[in-house]
Amino acid sequence: MKTSIIAVGTELLFGQTVNTNASFLSDKLNHMGFDVMYHFVVGDNPERLRAKIREAFADTDLILLTGGLGPTQDDLTKEIVAEEMGAELYLDEQALEDLKAFFDKRGRYMAENNLKQAYLPVGCTPLYNASGTAPGFALEKDGKIAICFPGPPREMKWLWENGARAYLEGFMDKKMFYRVIRTIGIGESDLEMLLMPLIDGQTDPTIATYAKEGECTLRVASQRDTMEEAEAAVREMTDKVTELAGEYIYSYDDEELNEVVVRILKEKHLTVASAESATAGMFASRIADVPGASEVMHSSFVTYSNESKIRNVGVPAETIEKYGVVSPETAVAMAAGARAAAGADIGVSVTGYAGPEADPGHNAGEAYIGYAFGDNTGFYAVNTSRSMRKWNRNYFMLRMLRAVYLLIK
Amino acid sequence: MKTSIIAVGTELLFGQTVNTNASFLSDKLNHMGFDVMYHFVVGDNPERLRAKIREAFADTDLILLTGGLGPTQDDLTKEIVAEEMGAELYLDEQALEDLKAFFDKRGRYMAENNLKQAYLPVGCTPLYNASGTAPGFALEKDGKIAICFPGPPREMKWLWENGARAYLEGFMDKKMFYRVIRTIGIGESDLEMLLMPLIDGQTDPTIATYAKEGECTLRVASQRDTMEEAEAAVREMTDKVTELAGEYIYSYDDEELNEVVVRILKEKHLTVASAESATAGMFASRIADVPGASEVMHSSFVTYSNESKIRNVGVPAETIEKYGVVSPETAVAMAAGARAAAGADIGVSVTGYAGPEADPGHNAGEAYIGYAFGDNTGFYAVNTSRSMRKWNRNYFMLRMLRAVYLLIK
Numbered sequence: 001m002k003t004s005i006i007a008v009g010t011e012l013l014f015g016q017t018v019n020t021n022a023s024f025l026s027d028k029l030n031h032m033g034f035d036v037m038y039h040f041v042v043g044d045n046p047e048r049l050r051a052k053i054r055e056a057f058a059d060t061d062l063i064l065l066t067g068g069l070g071p072t073q074d075d076l077t078k079e080i081v082a083e084e085m086g087a088e089l090y091l092d093e094q095a096l097e098d099l100k101a102f103f104d105k106r107g108r109y110m111a112e113n114n115l116k117q118a119y120l121p122v123g124c125t126p127l128y129n130a131s132g133t134a135p136g137f138a139l140e141k142d143g144k145i146a147i148c149f150p151g152p153p154r155e156m157k158w159l160w161e162n163g164a165r166a167y168l169e170g171f172m173d174k175k176m177f178y179r180v181i182r183t184i185g186i187g188e189s190d191l192e193m194l195l196m197p198l199i200d201g202q203t204d205p206t207i208a209t210y211a212k213e214g215e216c217t218l219r220v221a222s223q224r225d226t227m228e229e230a231e232a233a234v235r236e237m238t239d240k241v242t243e244l245a246g247e248y249i250y251s252y253d254d255e256e257l258n259e260v261v262v263r264i265l266k267e268k269h270l271t272v273a274s275a276e277s278a279t280a281g282m283f284a285s286r287i288a289d290v291p292g293a294s295e296v297m298h299s300s301f302v303t304y305s306n307e308s309k310i311r312n313v314g315v316p317a318e319t320i321e322k323y324g325v326v327s328p329e330t331a332v333a334m335a336a337g338a339r340a341a342a343g344a345d346i347g348v349s350v351t352g353y354a355g356p357e358a359d360p361g362h363n364a365g366e367a368y369i370g371y372a373f374g375d376n377t378g379f380y381a382v383n384t385s386r387s388m389r390k391w392n393r394n395y396f397m398l399r400m401l402r403a404v405y406l407l408i409k
Numbered sequence: 410m411k412t413s414i415i416a417v418g419t420e421l422l423f424g425q426t427v428n429t430n431a432s433f434l435s436d437k438l439n440h441m442g443f444d445v446m447y448h449f450v451v452g453d454n455p456e457r458l459r460a461k462i463r464e465a466f467a468d469t470d471l472i473l474l475t476g477g478l479g480p481t482q483d484d485l486t487k488e489i490v491a492e493e494m495g496a497e498l499y500l501d502e503q504a505l506e507d508l509k510a511f512f513d514k515r516g517r518y519m520a521e522n523n524l525k526q527a528y529l530p531v532g533c534t535p536l537y538n539a540s541g542t543a544p545g546f547a548l549e550k551d552g553k554i555a556i557c558f559p560g561p562p563r564e565m566k567w568l569w570e571n572g573a574r575a576y577l578e579g580f581m582d583k584k585m586f587y588r589v590i591r592t593i594g595i596g597e598s599d600l601e602m603l604l605m606p607l608i609d610g611q612t613d614p615t616i617a618t619y620a621k622e623g624e625c626t627l628r629v630a631s632q633r634d635t636m637e638e639a640e641a642a643v644r645e646m647t648d649k650v651t652e653l654a655g656e657y658i659y660s661y662d663d664e665e666l667n668e669v670v671v672r673i674l675k676e677k678h679l680t681v682a683s684a685e686s687a688t689a690g691m692f693a694s695r696i697a698d699v700p701g702a703s704e705v706m707h708s709s710f711v712t713y714s715n716e717s718k719i720r721n722v723g724v725p726a727e728t729i730e731k732y733g734v735v736s737p738e739t740a741v742a743m744a745a746g747a748r749a750a751a752g753a754d755i756g757v758s759v760t761g762y763a764g765p766e767a768d769p770g771h772n773a774g775e776a777y778i779g780y781a782f783g784d785n786t787g788f789y790a791v792n793t794s795r796s797m798r799k800w801n802r803n804y805f806m807l808r809m810l811r812a813v814y815l816l817i818k
Contacts (some may be wrong), residue, residue: 013445016619018429021451027424035456036422041431041448050448057465130613210425276713279696281690284711288689291765291798301710302683302693308708312721342717345497356700389700402570 001171003034004056008068008077009151010043021066021149021156031221032168032176034062037054053084057144062171067151069134077148078121078137087121087139095120095130095135102133122127127165131158138167148270177230178221179238180254183245183403194245198237205237214395216248217256221269237348244379250405257401258286265296272404273342274300275313275334275349277325280368282397283348299342303334309351313337326351326362328379331370339372347372348404351398355387365392370397373407412443413465417477417486418560428473430558430565437569439576440630441585444473453483466553471580476560478543480522481758483784486557487530487546495528503537504544511542536577540567547576548551556579586639587630588647589663590653593811597625603654607790608648615648619714623804624666625657659814665696666810673817674705681813682751683709683745684722684758686734687730687776691806692757698766708751712743718760722746735760735793737770738790740779756781757813759805764796778808 005025022039029036037060040052056063068077082089092231096118117134120126127136127147130154136271138147147164149156169175182189188211192199195218201208205222207336218241222233242249250260274283287293301312301377306325309315315330315338323329331351332371337348352367353359365384371377380397384392414434420426431448438445446469449461465472477486491498505527512519515779517732526543529535541564555575558565572632592600596621602626608616614631625651631642651658659669671760674681683692693709696702710721715734716810718724723746724739731739741761748756761776762768770815774793780786791808803811 014439018432023424023427030423039450160605284690294713298714299721304703305707306566312708
């Protein structure tokens, strides 16, 4: 079905807010097989909104609108959509009850103008909103459909998951199942090459790859007559993907690598400590992003200078002298030293050149990731061949996470 | 002047890319006094692009287009814009030279299809592109103006700064000067209250506040007949702002706080070390974001557990027992301990509850920032009253940066 997305809000036209709602909905709609043809952004102006709704309905059949459902006089999306589709508004009792409950729960007085939000177009499918005050709705008339969402991304996403998606699934001939598989340690083009026998000529399930700073995500999707068939097809394809690329996969459920690492460390009652040069605390900070991280990390070390590597995590001065500070030997000594200084089970380290500059004979993007776990010590050599400091530091941090993941998985 | 922004690119309609170009340009245009009325996104489809250009020109006079200037057959923005505005294309010699130089410099072979990028509409103002291969251009006809930019945000911004802005300034009756002042340690509404005597009833210069995770930015802008007058008006208003809110200001030139801190540390030949509990390395990592940070930070400590605070930065066990681990006394001991363990000039620390949970008698968002510099030791008490882990950690990190800034400024 041909689809348009219209965002209503002057703050978007001022450039104060980025239209992430349109990206979110486009991604979801494309995955369901809807054909998104246009995005529009228009201010809180009834005549211009009306004109864009007409333009969108001129060559698309489904419009998703975000924003303009609030309690103020400026919020006119619902009114204009109802008018354009020839529907009156009625006071929806459930919406009114929700609204009252929302204010009661917070011990707040409900201003008169909030009542406006409990009105919905006659004949619509209400999308009641437990994440805010404004309900959304879907309205179908003469083969044209409009779905209205509140503007705040959190509320829009909540209504998508709790009503809008199911409503749109009713317009799909087939049932769709998909799985998001996450990998690290292989570039997008190499991963595509590896999976070429599966991707080539494949129509269902489909396999799509998405690159994301140093990581690569795979989406395996199937549309079949029943959900069981779709699930079975995705499961079978996932097995084939695992056979070819299993060593790079760290999640079959779209988890973040730091979440996976903290989860496994907790399960296995293990602790980790880092000694970080180029990343300077990014690894430790990423571990601490996950609630409850204090169970698995007690201390870590930012060892930027040579002296700090010697003094704070006990790297032998001779190691640095003999092999250089950016070397496998120094990386391993840092990992073992961090483990000892923190009294942790696992030590992990990085020493390298974040860029834009590097010492003579080296290049920005060169690094060594060291690890130490029981008798198992070793290193990974990394070379991004990039001079972008931020990109390199993020990539080194991901490779540290991967090193730990491979030790404990 | 009424303005539309049209982004061309199927990747936007797939939801793979967020349309940050539209926000960037909207922000800049609004600040220059242009009235942005619509954003459109359309795929790489000539007929639909043509239709949207016509719709945009129907009630706006200026269109900024991004994307679709590349070398492939899909890239048709230039061709459609030229057709719609009745201009032929010609081979631009400067563009051709730039293109050849681009490939020569990289030792790469220039494929035949790249030549396409050196063609421009007759009568346009070329916007030569030193940041990529595709030049942009501005084309005016019968009171309508189209400006085309390449899609990659880096190139689009480069062309904005190096040509497009100056071109559009020609359409402004007045000259504009503005300054972006950055503050930390005060919320947006408090800052507005503080500056109310200046903001109230003020038409030129204007003062606008923007909140950004834990920080607040002020934009002071003036439009006058000459640039000298505009600059003088902004300077005068900046002095008044400084009188009222000077203690919160850390940059008059839109610098990031970590950049300011690293710059001053370098100038004063000082080094800093952190002991981080809730932020777990974010402060150190933010310092290391700035190239050359190794001059000002040699080591830092992630001291998540009580034992780590005792073992790695020498906090007396009695201090933690007597005052609690989240206390001013522990924060100060951590800062002094980090300084000693790192042999640095300045120590800074945080101990607090990132959330979502906190120990009994405390709440998420409560933290103490400790500092030690010469004989000057002390702390800041922070309480965000929020339970959002990411928000709190980021805010604590900013307050650590601010603590260092106040010591050295």
